[in-house]
Amino acid sequence: MYQIDIMSRKPLYEQLVEQVERFVLRGVLAAEEQMPSVRGLSEELSVNPNTVQKAYSELDRRGIVYSVPGKGCFISPNARTFIGNRREGELSRLTEEIYDLALAGITRERVIGCVDEAYRKKGENDDPS
Amino acid sequence: MYQIDIMSRKPLYEQLVEQVERFVLRGVLAAEEQMPSVRGLSEELSVNPNTVQKAYSELDRRGIVYSVPGKGCFISPNARTFIGNRREGELSRLTEEIYDLALAGITRERVIGCVDEAYRKKGENDDPS
Amino acid sequence: MYQIDIMSRKPLYEQLVEQVERFVLRGVLAAEEQMPSVRGLSEELSVNPNTVQKAYSELDRRGIVYSVPGKGCFISPNARTFIGNRREGELSRLTEEIYDLALAGITRERVIGCVDEAYRKKGENDDPS
Amino acid sequence: MYQIDIMSRKPLYEQLVEQVERFVLRGVLAAEEQMPSVRGLSEELSVNPNTVQKAYSELDRRGIVYSVPGKGCFISPNARTFIGNRREGELSRLTEEIYDLALAGITRERVIGCVDEAYRKKGENDDPS
DNA sequence: GTGGTCTAGACCACG
DNA sequence: GTGGTCTAGACCACT
DSSP: OOOOTTTSSSHHHHHHHHHHHHHTTTTTSOOOOOOOOHHHHHHHHHSOOOHHHHHHHHHTTTTTTEETTTTEEETTHHHHHHHHHHHHTHHHHHHHHHHHHHTTTHHHHHHHHHHHHHHHHHHHHHHOO | OOOTTTTTSSSSHHHHHHHHHHHHTSSSOOTOOOOOHHHHHHHTSSSHHHHHHHHHHHHHHHHHHEEEEETTEEETTTHHHHHHHHHHHHHOOOHHHHHHHHHHOHHHHHHHHHHHHHHHHHTTOOOOO | OOOTTTSSSSOOOOOHHHHHHHHHHHSSSSSTTTTTOHHHHHHHTTTTTHHHHHHHHHHHTTTTEEEETTTTTOTTTTTTHHHHHHHHHHHHHHHHHHHHHHHHTTTTTHHHHHHHHHHHHHHHOOOOO | OOOOOSSSOOOOHHHHHHHHHHHHHSSOOOTBBBBHHHHHHHHHHHHHHHHHHHHHHHHHHHHHHEEETEEEEEETTTHHHHHHHHTTTHHHHHHHHHHHHHHTTOOHHHHHHHHHHHHHHHHOOOOOO
Protein backbone atom coordinates (compact mmCIF):
# COMPACT_ATOMS: atom_id res chain seq x y z
CA MET A 1 0.00 0.00 0.00
CA TYR A 2 2.67 2.47 1.01
CA GLN A 3 5.50 3.14 -1.34
CA ILE A 4 8.45 5.48 -1.51
CA ASP A 5 10.86 6.56 -4.20
CA ILE A 6 14.47 6.42 -3.12
CA MET A 7 15.48 8.25 -6.32
CA SER A 8 13.53 11.31 -5.27
CA ARG A 9 15.31 14.26 -3.72
CA LYS A 10 12.56 14.42 -1.14
CA PRO A 11 13.44 12.89 2.25
CA LEU A 12 11.94 9.45 2.71
CA TYR A 13 10.16 10.34 5.94
CA GLU A 14 8.62 13.38 4.23
CA GLN A 15 7.32 11.19 1.42
CA LEU A 16 5.72 8.96 4.01
CA VAL A 17 4.12 11.88 5.81
CA GLU A 18 2.62 13.23 2.60
CA GLN A 19 1.39 9.81 1.63
CA VAL A 20 -0.41 9.33 4.92
CA GLU A 21 -1.98 12.77 4.58
CA ARG A 22 -3.22 11.84 1.12
CA PHE A 23 -4.65 8.55 2.30
CA VAL A 24 -6.54 10.41 5.01
CA LEU A 25 -7.89 12.96 2.56
CA ARG A 26 -8.94 10.26 0.12
CA GLY A 27 -10.66 8.29 2.82
CA VAL A 28 -8.32 5.35 2.58
CA LEU A 29 -7.37 5.88 6.18
CA ALA A 30 -10.30 6.49 8.52
CA ALA A 31 -10.34 8.14 11.94
CA GLU A 32 -9.18 5.89 14.78
CA GLU A 33 -7.78 3.42 12.30
CA GLN A 34 -4.55 1.82 13.44
CA MET A 35 -1.40 2.52 11.49
CA PRO A 36 1.05 -0.27 10.70
CA SER A 37 3.77 -0.80 13.28
CA VAL A 38 7.08 0.98 12.84
CA ARG A 39 8.93 -2.27 12.44
CA GLY A 40 6.38 -3.75 10.07
CA LEU A 41 6.22 -0.76 7.81
CA SER A 42 9.98 -0.33 7.80
CA GLU A 43 10.35 -3.90 6.55
CA GLU A 44 7.63 -3.50 3.96
CA LEU A 45 9.36 -0.42 2.57
CA SER A 46 12.90 -1.68 3.08
CA VAL A 47 13.87 1.43 4.96
CA ASN A 48 15.39 2.06 8.33
CA PRO A 49 12.95 1.89 11.26
CA ASN A 50 14.24 5.31 12.32
CA THR A 51 12.88 6.75 9.10
CA VAL A 52 9.38 5.44 9.76
CA GLN A 53 9.61 6.58 13.37
CA LYS A 54 10.51 10.07 12.22
CA ALA A 55 7.52 10.17 9.89
CA TYR A 56 5.17 9.06 12.67
CA SER A 57 6.61 11.68 15.02
CA GLU A 58 6.02 14.39 12.45
CA LEU A 59 2.45 13.20 11.87
CA ASP A 60 1.95 13.24 15.61
CA ARG A 61 3.30 16.76 15.86
CA ARG A 62 0.82 17.84 13.20
CA GLY A 63 -2.04 16.24 15.06
CA ILE A 64 -2.80 13.79 12.29
CA VAL A 65 -2.02 10.67 14.31
CA TYR A 66 -1.64 9.98 18.02
CA SER A 67 0.60 7.35 19.52
CA VAL A 68 -0.44 5.19 22.45
CA PRO A 69 2.69 3.72 23.99
CA GLY A 70 2.48 -0.04 24.01
CA LYS A 71 -0.57 -0.15 21.76
CA GLY A 72 0.27 1.58 18.51
CA CYS A 73 -0.30 4.60 16.35
CA PHE A 74 -3.81 5.74 15.34
CA ILE A 75 -5.38 8.24 12.96
CA SER A 76 -6.60 11.24 14.91
CA PRO A 77 -10.33 12.08 14.74
CA ASN A 78 -9.45 15.63 13.63
CA ALA A 79 -6.90 14.52 11.06
CA ARG A 80 -8.79 15.96 8.11
CA THR A 81 -9.21 19.28 9.86
CA PHE A 82 -5.53 19.65 10.63
CA ILE A 83 -4.53 18.77 7.09
CA GLY A 84 -7.11 21.23 5.76
CA ASN A 85 -5.79 24.07 7.90
CA ARG A 86 -2.27 23.35 6.81
CA ARG A 87 -3.32 23.42 3.17
CA GLU A 88 -5.12 26.72 3.65
CA GLY A 89 -1.82 28.40 4.34
CA GLU A 90 -0.45 27.15 1.07
CA LEU A 91 -2.82 29.18 -1.08
CA SER A 92 -0.54 32.23 -1.15
CA ARG A 93 2.35 30.00 -2.19
CA LEU A 94 0.14 28.62 -4.94
CA THR A 95 -0.56 32.13 -6.16
CA GLU A 96 3.16 32.85 -6.42
CA GLU A 97 3.71 29.63 -8.35
CA ILE A 98 0.99 30.45 -10.84
CA TYR A 99 2.37 33.97 -11.16
CA ASP A 100 5.69 32.49 -12.22
CA LEU A 101 3.99 30.32 -14.81
CA ALA A 102 2.11 33.35 -16.08
CA LEU A 103 5.35 35.24 -16.52
CA ALA A 104 6.82 32.23 -18.30
CA GLY A 105 4.15 32.60 -20.95
CA ILE A 106 1.76 29.92 -19.77
CA THR A 107 -1.75 31.15 -20.66
CA ARG A 108 -4.50 31.50 -18.09
CA GLU A 109 -6.53 28.96 -20.05
CA ARG A 110 -3.95 26.24 -19.55
CA VAL A 111 -3.76 26.86 -15.82
CA ILE A 112 -7.54 26.76 -15.57
CA GLY A 113 -7.28 23.49 -17.45
CA CYS A 114 -5.14 22.12 -14.64
CA VAL A 115 -7.63 23.30 -12.05
CA ASP A 116 -10.50 21.65 -13.90
CA GLU A 117 -8.61 18.41 -14.28
CA ALA A 118 -7.81 18.34 -10.58
CA TYR A 119 -11.41 18.92 -9.53
CA ARG A 120 -12.71 16.49 -12.12
CA LYS A 121 -10.40 13.85 -10.67
CA LYS A 122 -11.67 14.68 -7.23
CA GLY A 123 -15.30 14.45 -8.40
CA GLU A 124 -14.70 10.93 -9.66
CA ASN A 125 -13.40 9.68 -6.34
CA ASP A 126 -15.98 11.58 -4.34
CA ASP A 127 -17.81 9.80 -1.62
CA PRO A 128 -19.86 11.23 1.27
CA SER A 129 -17.76 11.54 4.45
CA MET B 1 18.63 44.34 -6.15
CA TYR B 2 19.36 40.71 -5.38
CA GLN B 3 18.55 39.36 -1.98
CA ILE B 4 18.56 36.02 -0.26
CA ASP B 5 17.21 34.59 2.95
CA ILE B 6 19.86 32.77 4.91
CA MET B 7 17.23 31.38 7.25
CA SER B 8 15.39 29.58 4.44
CA ARG B 9 15.75 25.83 4.08
CA LYS B 10 16.30 26.40 0.39
CA PRO B 11 19.99 26.49 -0.61
CA LEU B 12 21.33 29.98 -1.15
CA TYR B 13 22.56 29.24 -4.66
CA GLU B 14 19.12 27.88 -5.56
CA GLN B 15 17.45 31.03 -4.31
CA LEU B 16 19.76 33.03 -6.51
CA VAL B 17 19.02 30.89 -9.55
CA GLU B 18 15.29 31.32 -9.11
CA GLN B 19 15.66 35.03 -8.56
CA VAL B 20 17.59 35.50 -11.76
CA GLU B 21 15.00 33.46 -13.65
CA ARG B 22 12.29 35.72 -12.28
CA PHE B 23 14.16 38.87 -13.20
CA VAL B 24 14.51 37.58 -16.74
CA LEU B 25 10.82 36.72 -16.99
CA ARG B 26 9.82 40.11 -15.60
CA GLY B 27 12.08 41.92 -18.03
CA VAL B 28 14.35 43.30 -15.35
CA LEU B 29 17.26 41.46 -16.93
CA ALA B 30 17.50 41.80 -20.71
CA ALA B 31 19.24 39.57 -23.22
CA GLU B 32 22.99 40.12 -23.50
CA GLU B 33 22.96 42.14 -20.30
CA GLN B 34 25.99 41.59 -18.13
CA MET B 35 25.44 40.01 -14.74
CA PRO B 36 27.28 41.33 -11.70
CA SER B 37 30.65 39.72 -11.23
CA VAL B 38 30.94 36.68 -9.00
CA ARG B 39 33.00 38.51 -6.45
CA GLY B 40 30.91 41.66 -6.61
CA LEU B 41 27.63 39.89 -6.05
CA SER B 42 29.10 37.72 -3.32
CA GLU B 43 30.02 40.86 -1.39
CA GLU B 44 26.66 42.50 -2.02
CA LEU B 45 24.89 39.44 -0.65
CA SER B 46 27.50 38.74 2.04
CA VAL B 47 27.92 35.19 0.83
CA ASN B 48 30.94 33.25 -0.33
CA PRO B 49 32.04 33.69 -3.94
CA ASN B 50 31.72 29.92 -4.39
CA THR B 51 28.03 30.14 -3.67
CA VAL B 52 27.45 32.73 -6.37
CA GLN B 53 29.67 30.75 -8.70
CA LYS B 54 27.56 27.67 -8.15
CA ALA B 55 24.42 29.62 -9.01
CA TYR B 56 26.00 31.01 -12.17
CA SER B 57 27.13 27.52 -13.21
CA GLU B 58 23.64 26.19 -12.82
CA LEU B 59 22.18 29.10 -14.82
CA ASP B 60 24.77 28.44 -17.50
CA ARG B 61 23.84 24.76 -17.58
CA ARG B 62 20.21 25.71 -18.04
CA GLY B 63 21.11 28.00 -20.94
CA ILE B 64 19.88 31.10 -19.14
CA VAL B 65 23.26 32.79 -19.00
CA TYR B 66 26.55 32.18 -20.72
CA SER B 67 29.84 32.70 -18.98
CA VAL B 68 32.86 34.00 -20.82
CA PRO B 69 35.95 33.35 -18.70
CA GLY B 70 37.87 36.54 -18.30
CA LYS B 71 35.00 38.71 -19.44
CA GLY B 72 31.94 38.02 -17.38
CA CYS B 73 28.56 36.40 -17.27
CA PHE B 74 25.78 37.47 -19.65
CA ILE B 75 22.07 36.82 -20.07
CA SER B 76 21.57 34.39 -22.94
CA PRO B 77 19.47 35.56 -25.91
CA ASN B 78 17.25 32.49 -25.49
CA ALA B 79 16.93 32.82 -21.73
CA ARG B 80 13.17 33.33 -21.78
CA THR B 81 12.68 30.34 -24.05
CA PHE B 82 14.61 28.01 -21.82
CA ILE B 83 12.80 29.16 -18.71
CA GLY B 84 9.49 28.77 -20.53
CA ASN B 85 10.26 25.21 -21.59
CA ARG B 86 11.28 24.32 -18.07
CA ARG B 87 8.04 25.77 -16.70
CA GLU B 88 5.92 23.89 -19.27
CA GLY B 89 6.94 20.62 -17.69
CA GLU B 90 5.69 21.80 -14.33
CA LEU B 91 2.03 21.94 -15.31
CA SER B 92 1.38 18.31 -14.39
CA ARG B 93 3.00 18.91 -11.02
CA LEU B 94 0.68 21.88 -10.57
CA THR B 95 -2.33 19.70 -11.28
CA GLU B 96 -1.28 17.28 -8.56
CA GLU B 97 -0.85 20.12 -6.11
CA ILE B 98 -4.28 21.50 -6.81
CA TYR B 99 -5.72 18.01 -6.52
CA ASP B 100 -4.30 17.82 -3.02
CA LEU B 101 -5.89 21.14 -2.14
CA ALA B 102 -9.18 19.92 -3.57
CA LEU B 103 -9.05 16.83 -1.38
CA ALA B 104 -8.20 19.02 1.59
CA GLY B 105 -11.53 20.77 1.16
CA ILE B 106 -10.33 23.93 -0.60
CA THR B 107 -13.12 24.94 -2.98
CA ARG B 108 -12.60 25.39 -6.68
CA GLU B 109 -13.62 29.02 -6.31
CA ARG B 110 -10.75 29.79 -3.96
CA VAL B 111 -8.22 28.19 -6.28
CA ILE B 112 -9.59 30.15 -9.22
CA GLY B 113 -9.19 33.19 -7.01
CA CYS B 114 -5.46 32.46 -6.79
CA VAL B 115 -5.27 32.10 -10.55
CA ASP B 116 -7.02 35.41 -11.08
CA GLU B 117 -4.81 37.18 -8.59
CA ALA B 118 -1.69 35.83 -10.28
CA TYR B 119 -2.77 36.94 -13.75
CA ARG B 120 -3.98 40.28 -12.44
CA LYS B 121 -0.53 40.86 -10.94
CA LYS B 122 1.00 39.91 -14.25
CA GLY B 123 -1.33 42.25 -16.13
CA GLU B 124 -0.15 45.17 -14.01
CA ASN B 125 3.50 44.66 -14.79
CA ASP B 126 2.85 43.91 -18.45
CA ASP B 127 4.93 45.65 -21.04
CA PRO B 128 5.49 44.74 -24.70
CA SER B 129 8.66 42.68 -25.12
CA MET C 1 40.97 1.54 -8.86
CA TYR C 2 40.28 5.19 -9.58
CA GLN C 3 43.13 7.46 -10.44
CA ILE C 4 43.58 11.00 -11.57
CA ASP C 5 46.40 13.07 -12.98
CA ILE C 6 46.87 16.27 -11.05
CA MET C 7 49.25 17.57 -13.73
CA SER C 8 46.62 17.38 -16.45
CA ARG C 9 44.96 20.54 -17.68
CA LYS C 10 41.66 18.75 -17.40
CA PRO C 11 39.81 19.49 -14.14
CA LEU C 12 40.10 16.73 -11.57
CA TYR C 13 36.35 16.34 -11.20
CA GLU C 14 35.99 16.01 -14.96
CA GLN C 15 38.60 13.26 -15.06
CA LEU C 16 36.63 11.42 -12.42
CA VAL C 17 33.38 11.80 -14.33
CA GLU C 18 34.91 10.40 -17.49
CA GLN C 19 36.52 7.56 -15.59
CA VAL C 20 33.24 6.50 -14.05
CA GLU C 21 31.55 6.63 -17.45
CA ARG C 22 34.26 4.37 -18.85
CA PHE C 23 33.95 1.92 -15.99
CA VAL C 24 30.23 1.71 -16.61
CA LEU C 25 30.69 1.13 -20.32
CA ARG C 26 33.33 -1.52 -19.71
CA GLY C 27 31.10 -3.31 -17.22
CA VAL C 28 33.41 -2.67 -14.29
CA LEU C 29 30.61 -0.80 -12.58
CA ALA C 30 27.23 -2.53 -12.67
CA ALA C 31 23.77 -1.06 -12.28
CA GLU C 32 22.70 -0.42 -8.67
CA GLU C 33 26.28 -0.87 -7.53
CA GLN C 34 27.27 1.46 -4.73
CA MET C 35 29.96 4.00 -5.46
CA PRO C 36 32.67 4.72 -2.91
CA SER C 37 31.68 7.38 -0.41
CA VAL C 38 32.62 10.97 -1.11
CA ARG C 39 35.00 11.08 1.82
CA GLY C 40 36.45 7.65 1.16
CA LEU C 41 37.23 8.33 -2.46
CA SER C 42 38.61 11.77 -1.67
CA GLU C 43 41.14 10.15 0.64
CA GLU C 44 41.99 7.40 -1.81
CA LEU C 45 42.70 10.00 -4.48
CA SER C 46 44.21 12.54 -2.09
CA VAL C 47 41.85 15.22 -3.26
CA ASN C 48 39.38 17.38 -1.44
CA PRO C 49 35.93 15.92 -0.69
CA ASN C 50 34.40 18.85 -2.54
CA THR C 51 36.09 17.76 -5.73
CA VAL C 52 34.64 14.27 -5.53
CA GLN C 53 31.29 15.74 -4.59
CA LYS C 54 31.34 17.91 -7.70
CA ALA C 55 32.04 14.87 -9.85
CA TYR C 56 29.19 12.91 -8.26
CA SER C 57 26.82 15.85 -8.75
CA GLU C 58 27.68 16.00 -12.42
CA LEU C 59 27.19 12.25 -12.80
CA ASP C 60 23.85 12.58 -11.04
CA ARG C 61 22.83 15.39 -13.38
CA ARG C 62 23.68 13.20 -16.35
CA GLY C 63 21.56 10.38 -14.96
CA ILE C 64 24.52 8.05 -14.62
CA VAL C 65 24.32 7.76 -10.84
CA TYR C 66 21.69 8.67 -8.29
CA SER C 67 22.57 9.98 -4.87
CA VAL C 68 20.55 9.09 -1.83
CA PRO C 69 21.45 11.50 0.98
CA GLY C 70 22.33 9.54 4.04
CA LYS C 71 22.77 6.29 2.15
CA GLY C 72 25.23 6.73 -0.65
CA CYS C 73 25.67 7.08 -4.37
CA PHE C 74 24.60 4.31 -6.75
CA ILE C 75 24.97 3.49 -10.43
CA SER C 76 21.71 4.25 -12.19
CA PRO C 77 19.95 1.37 -14.00
CA ASN C 78 19.92 3.44 -17.19
CA ALA C 79 23.51 4.57 -16.90
CA ARG C 80 24.62 2.89 -20.13
CA THR C 81 21.71 4.37 -22.04
CA PHE C 82 22.45 7.91 -20.93
CA ILE C 83 26.13 7.58 -21.77
CA GLY C 84 25.19 6.10 -25.12
CA ASN C 85 22.87 8.97 -25.98
CA ARG C 86 25.51 11.47 -25.02
CA ARG C 87 28.05 9.71 -27.21
CA GLU C 88 25.65 9.59 -30.18
CA GLY C 89 25.79 13.35 -30.40
CA GLU C 90 29.56 13.25 -30.69
CA LEU C 91 29.64 11.55 -34.07
CA SER C 92 29.52 14.83 -36.00
CA ARG C 93 32.38 16.13 -33.90
CA LEU C 94 34.30 12.97 -34.76
CA THR C 95 33.75 13.60 -38.46
CA GLU C 96 35.19 17.09 -38.14
CA GLU C 97 38.22 15.73 -36.32
CA ILE C 98 38.90 13.13 -38.97
CA TYR C 99 38.43 15.77 -41.65
CA ASP C 100 41.21 17.75 -40.02
CA LEU C 101 43.46 14.72 -40.02
CA ALA C 102 42.64 14.12 -43.68
CA LEU C 103 43.64 17.66 -44.54
CA ALA C 104 46.82 17.21 -42.55
CA GLY C 105 47.81 14.43 -44.92
CA ILE C 106 46.88 11.45 -42.78
CA THR C 107 45.75 8.73 -45.19
CA ARG C 108 42.36 7.07 -44.96
CA GLU C 109 44.10 3.75 -44.38
CA ARG C 110 45.76 4.95 -41.19
CA VAL C 111 42.48 6.26 -39.81
CA ILE C 112 40.77 2.99 -40.63
CA GLY C 113 43.64 1.37 -38.77
CA CYS C 114 42.66 3.30 -35.68
CA VAL C 115 39.05 2.22 -36.08
CA ASP C 116 40.04 -1.40 -36.39
CA GLU C 117 42.32 -1.24 -33.39
CA ALA C 118 39.56 0.29 -31.29
CA TYR C 119 37.02 -2.36 -32.25
CA ARG C 120 39.57 -5.12 -31.86
CA LYS C 121 40.26 -3.91 -28.32
CA LYS C 122 36.54 -3.87 -27.68
CA GLY C 123 36.14 -7.41 -29.07
CA GLU C 124 38.70 -8.70 -26.59
CA ASN C 125 36.89 -7.35 -23.56
CA ASP C 126 33.48 -8.32 -24.86
CA ASP C 127 31.14 -10.07 -22.54
CA PRO C 128 27.37 -10.55 -22.81
CA SER C 129 25.54 -7.83 -20.85
CA MET D 1 37.23 35.63 -42.97
CA TYR D 2 38.21 34.80 -39.41
CA GLN D 3 35.53 34.26 -36.86
CA ILE D 4 35.34 33.16 -33.24
CA ASP D 5 32.61 31.97 -30.93
CA ILE D 6 32.57 33.73 -27.60
CA MET D 7 29.98 31.24 -26.31
CA SER D 8 32.45 28.39 -26.70
CA ARG D 9 34.31 27.07 -23.70
CA LYS D 10 37.46 27.03 -25.82
CA PRO D 11 39.82 29.98 -25.24
CA LEU D 12 39.53 32.60 -27.95
CA TYR D 13 43.23 32.49 -28.80
CA GLU D 14 43.04 28.72 -29.18
CA GLN D 15 40.12 29.03 -31.57
CA LEU D 16 42.18 31.44 -33.63
CA VAL D 17 45.19 29.12 -33.69
CA GLU D 18 43.08 26.21 -34.88
CA GLN D 19 41.43 28.34 -37.51
CA VAL D 20 44.75 29.44 -38.95
CA GLU D 21 45.94 25.83 -39.02
CA ARG D 22 42.83 24.86 -40.92
CA PHE D 23 43.23 27.67 -43.42
CA VAL D 24 46.78 26.52 -44.06
CA LEU D 25 45.71 22.91 -44.55
CA ARG D 26 42.90 23.93 -46.86
CA GLY D 27 45.20 26.10 -48.92
CA VAL D 28 43.44 29.30 -48.01
CA LEU D 29 46.63 30.59 -46.51
CA ALA D 30 49.74 30.00 -48.63
CA ALA D 31 53.39 29.91 -47.59
CA GLU D 32 54.98 33.33 -47.11
CA GLU D 33 51.57 34.96 -47.13
CA GLN D 34 51.26 37.85 -44.73
CA MET D 35 48.88 37.53 -41.82
CA PRO D 36 46.62 40.44 -40.83
CA SER D 37 48.08 42.81 -38.28
CA VAL D 38 47.37 42.19 -34.61
CA ARG D 39 45.50 45.46 -34.30
CA GLY D 40 43.53 44.96 -37.49
CA LEU D 41 42.46 41.44 -36.68
CA SER D 42 41.60 42.30 -33.10
CA GLU D 43 39.23 45.01 -34.36
CA GLU D 44 37.70 42.73 -36.97
CA LEU D 45 36.96 40.12 -34.33
CA SER D 46 36.09 42.60 -31.58
CA VAL D 47 38.54 40.99 -29.20
CA ASN D 48 41.40 42.27 -27.15
CA PRO D 49 44.68 42.75 -29.09
CA ASN D 50 46.38 40.67 -26.40
CA THR D 51 44.25 37.73 -27.45
CA VAL D 52 45.37 37.95 -31.08
CA GLN D 53 48.94 38.46 -29.97
CA LYS D 54 48.77 35.32 -27.87
CA ALA D 55 47.47 33.32 -30.81
CA TYR D 56 50.26 34.58 -33.06
CA SER D 57 52.86 33.72 -30.42
CA GLU D 58 51.53 30.20 -30.16
CA LEU D 59 51.56 29.81 -33.95
CA ASP D 60 55.13 31.07 -33.95
CA ARG D 61 56.10 28.58 -31.27
CA ARG D 62 54.65 25.80 -33.37
CA GLY D 63 56.62 26.95 -36.41
CA ILE D 64 53.50 27.71 -38.40
CA VAL D 65 54.16 31.43 -38.74
CA TYR D 66 57.22 33.58 -38.23
CA SER D 67 57.21 37.18 -37.09
CA VAL D 68 59.46 39.84 -38.55
CA PRO D 69 59.57 42.76 -36.11
CA GLY D 70 58.45 45.90 -37.82
CA LYS D 71 57.18 44.11 -40.89
CA GLY D 72 54.54 41.63 -39.82
CA CYS D 73 53.68 38.00 -39.40
CA PHE D 74 54.03 35.47 -42.23
CA ILE D 75 53.05 31.88 -42.92
CA SER D 76 56.09 29.66 -42.58
CA PRO D 77 57.18 27.62 -45.65
CA ASN D 78 57.06 24.45 -43.53
CA ALA D 79 53.70 25.24 -41.98
CA ARG D 80 51.95 22.21 -43.47
CA THR D 81 54.71 19.91 -42.30
CA PHE D 82 54.56 21.11 -38.74
CA ILE D 83 50.81 20.82 -38.62
CA GLY D 84 51.02 17.34 -40.12
CA ASN D 85 53.53 16.17 -37.52
CA ARG D 86 51.38 17.51 -34.76
CA ARG D 87 48.36 15.68 -36.15
CA GLU D 88 50.32 12.41 -36.37
CA GLY D 89 50.61 12.34 -32.64
CA GLU D 90 46.88 12.60 -32.29
CA LEU D 91 46.16 9.23 -33.87
CA SER D 92 46.46 7.33 -30.60
CA ARG D 93 44.08 9.79 -28.99
CA LEU D 94 41.70 9.20 -31.88
CA THR D 95 41.86 5.46 -31.25
CA GLU D 96 40.90 5.97 -27.62
CA GLU D 97 37.99 8.18 -28.63
CA ILE D 98 36.67 5.60 -31.07
CA TYR D 99 37.13 2.91 -28.44
CA ASP D 100 34.85 4.88 -26.15
CA LEU D 101 32.25 5.18 -28.87
CA ALA D 102 32.51 1.45 -29.51
CA LEU D 103 31.87 0.72 -25.85
CA ALA D 104 28.94 3.12 -25.93
CA GLY D 105 27.31 0.88 -28.51
CA ILE D 106 28.15 2.86 -31.66
CA THR D 107 28.62 0.31 -34.45
CA ARG D 108 31.78 0.09 -36.49
CA GLU D 109 29.73 0.86 -39.60
CA ARG D 110 28.66 4.23 -38.28
CA VAL D 111 32.21 5.19 -37.41
CA ILE D 112 33.39 4.15 -40.86
CA GLY D 113 30.57 6.31 -42.17
CA CYS D 114 32.16 9.30 -40.43
CA VAL D 115 35.53 8.45 -41.92
CA ASP D 116 34.06 8.21 -45.41
CA GLU D 117 32.21 11.47 -45.03
CA ALA D 118 35.37 13.22 -43.89
CA TYR D 119 37.44 11.94 -46.81
CA ARG D 120 34.65 12.61 -49.26
CA LYS D 121 34.55 16.20 -48.06
CA LYS D 122 38.29 16.39 -48.46
CA GLY D 123 38.07 14.93 -51.99
CA GLU D 124 35.68 17.67 -53.03
CA ASN D 125 37.98 20.47 -51.93
CA ASP D 126 41.09 18.76 -53.25
CA ASP D 127 43.48 20.79 -55.32
CA PRO D 128 47.10 20.00 -56.26
CA SER D 129 49.56 21.60 -53.85
C1' DG E 1 28.05 7.03 8.46
C1' DT E 2 26.08 9.28 4.21
C1' DG E 3 25.39 13.22 0.66
C1' DG E 4 24.67 18.37 0.33
C1' DT E 5 25.71 23.03 1.31
C1' DC E 6 28.50 26.74 2.79
C1' DT E 7 32.65 29.52 4.21
C1' DA E 8 37.40 31.13 3.77
C1' DG E 9 40.84 31.77 0.95
C1' DA E 10 44.09 30.27 -2.71
C1' DC E 11 45.69 29.64 -7.62
C1' DC E 12 45.13 29.56 -12.59
C1' DA E 13 44.14 30.92 -17.38
C1' DC E 14 41.99 34.35 -19.95
C1' DG E 15 40.98 39.20 -21.60
C1' DG F 1 39.61 42.63 -13.90
C1' DT F 2 36.94 38.07 -15.05
C1' DG F 3 35.20 33.06 -14.42
C1' DG F 4 36.77 28.30 -13.04
C1' DT F 5 38.91 25.07 -10.09
C1' DC F 6 40.67 23.44 -5.87
C1' DT F 7 41.77 22.94 -0.80
C1' DA F 8 40.63 22.95 4.10
C1' DG F 9 37.36 22.42 7.13
C1' DA F 10 32.70 23.25 9.00
C1' DC F 11 27.61 22.30 9.62
C1' DC F 12 23.25 20.20 8.44
C1' DA F 13 19.64 16.71 7.52
C1' DC F 14 18.95 12.07 6.69
C1' DT F 15 19.70 6.81 7.31
